[in-house]
Amino acid sequence: MTFLVISILAGCLSVMTVRGRQGNWPSGMPVARPRLVAAGGTYTGSRGRPSDAYVIQERLVAAAHGAGGEPAHTAAALALGAVVAARPQYQEDLDECAQIAHRAVRTATLRSGSAHDLVSTMDVVVLDPGESPSLRFAHVGNGAIWHCAKGGEPRPLTTSHSFDDGPLLRALGLPSALNPEVGAVPLRPGDRVVIVSDGAIRALGAARMKELLSYGASPGACLDRLYDEMAAAEPKNDATVIIADYVTA
Template sequence: MTLISISILISCLSVMAVRGRRGPWPPGIPVARPRLSAAGGTYEGSNGRPSDVYVIQERLIAVADGGGRGRRGHTAAALALGAVVAARPQTAGTEEEDLGGCARAARDELSLAERATGLDLIVLDAGERPRLRYAHVGGGAIWYCAKGGRPRRLTTHGDGPVGTAEPEVGSVPLHQGDRIVVVTNGVVTALGAERMTALFADGRSPASCLDQLYDEMSVVEPEEDATVLVADFVTA
């Protein structure tokens, strides 16, 4: 009797529809969930003074480069990203300048480290016309690669401490399979733009792309931290 009851229950569950605010959802069909599917990591530099900090969420990715200043730089970078997360830029406004204000607040925290060199953040605006907003200060770079296309750099490269540098902001439309890559100055210095362009567009998954970047940086052995965040835009 127990076995029969369990069989009936399993049969009911297998055809049960998910009921949301707009009514039942057909069984077997995945719910659309636009997001950034990402992999990231920091290859610690040979100088032994780690200072990069990053955060990955489904609609927010950010990295701060403490400039190889060890504990002081790492603390400043962590405070900068704390300011970003607290501001919730993925829900606070939809304009490019809204993200610029968030970047300024984070930049001020990062400038506590005398040689902090970079801050980058990207936000996914999901909707009928998904797009990516970005803000950039100092070194490092944000790259965009349309699915099947050639990667292009969205940001310019700044040298020296972030200081009072004004954030560079912008946006790009997104489609399923598009890729965004955020790198700190250590990666730019170690691999160069030409090699990064080839690696970002070779069709690997974000995790496999990250592994390949790590393999190549292990040969170069960058002096400062080298952080890479690889994200694909997916909708299901």
Template sequence: MTRPLIELRWGSATSAGGRSTNEDSLLAQDDVFVVADGMGGHDAGEVASATAVEVLRSLVGRRPGADEVRDALVEANARIRALPAGPGRRPGTTVTGVVLSSHESTPCWIVLNVGDSRTYRMVGAVLEQVTRDHSEVAELVADGLVRPDDAPYHPWRHVVTRALGGGSADVEPDVDIIAVSPGDRMVVCSDGLTDIVPDARIEADLKAEPDPQAAADRLVATALAAGATDNVTVLVVDAPAVLPAS
């Protein structure tokens, strides 16, 4: 079966920010673009995020379906839970991103998410968050108990309700499918960016930089200039054209 051809362009940037080490991991290869934000103290978070990325690397070049992506996340959860647990929290990580695939010859993004890292889509110069935060504050906002404007300052804003690894043997990843539109710009990032840079500024920086590498560099620089205290990782993936199937 022939598949539509997608010419992707992408860029990535990461920084330890205000931390002594960088526990974020990223994968940007061919058709798989993910960011994992590790947690657990010491080097446990770094190992957990790297493990998640390594499992998801198996999807590269396969154009998988949603079920295969979900299965890979379940496998990553099991692999991380099998890691040695040192003092403090068990190793764990968030993970989010997109996998380029196709459905009935239509190119699509498979959007995956566990935790409070985020994936955005910008099309027509409008930025939209396409993942849902798995966090205490997001649930409070959804229940009408916290105003959206107050969420970035809430003391529970860093408490995640889902993660790979950690204390739960089961994982409930969000896996969604959206059609690729010519001109799509996908942004995948850890919360080191979104905790300190509002969506309106993210949108403005993306508009200012047509090149995806320059856009990723600019967003990380914006977070650092704003006083980021956490690791900051950004992937920017452009689909400037959808070519006819050969």
């Protein structure tokens, strides 16, 4: 029953987004506020084994990739469910958010009594608007987070926690203690941040991904181009991409 509920949660997480309300605004009232305008999607791999989940909110963007066979999507859903519940937009410590997600995935393995661990990667970015806007991030696994300053080229904010497509050295749910990669980068209006899963990187290659992400169109248009190329590449594993622009008006 627990796994059934988790699977339903995963489906909900993949479509969460922020929707504005239309109406007449009183004179003098602001029409917008600093936020992340994002487009995301998961290109289903040819193996037909769902493994990825993602969530998009006004100041929070996160993705997870479950490793292994059938329980993969369950692990990803557990990780993101814990992240959303931790409300990292209102917390200063993203390391603790990662630890909460790690415990959630690990506890599910122990309670199920399965011989196979539930394991998931995780990439989280949080917008801190404030007087000096910044983007905080937490990374575990072999996905990637990139920052593209307006008019510049994408640069990686994270490093992969696996070597030569080998096993994950860091992941949520492993018996070992978790040591997430955390950091922050200042933001200016027009900057772009991107989260990509390992499946997307394998399908197109890091160099081509960077070229496509530099395309100065909206996040939705950029995602469409990526989807076109992934359709030609036919990735075996799920490939998730989330593109978010920092806007203030």
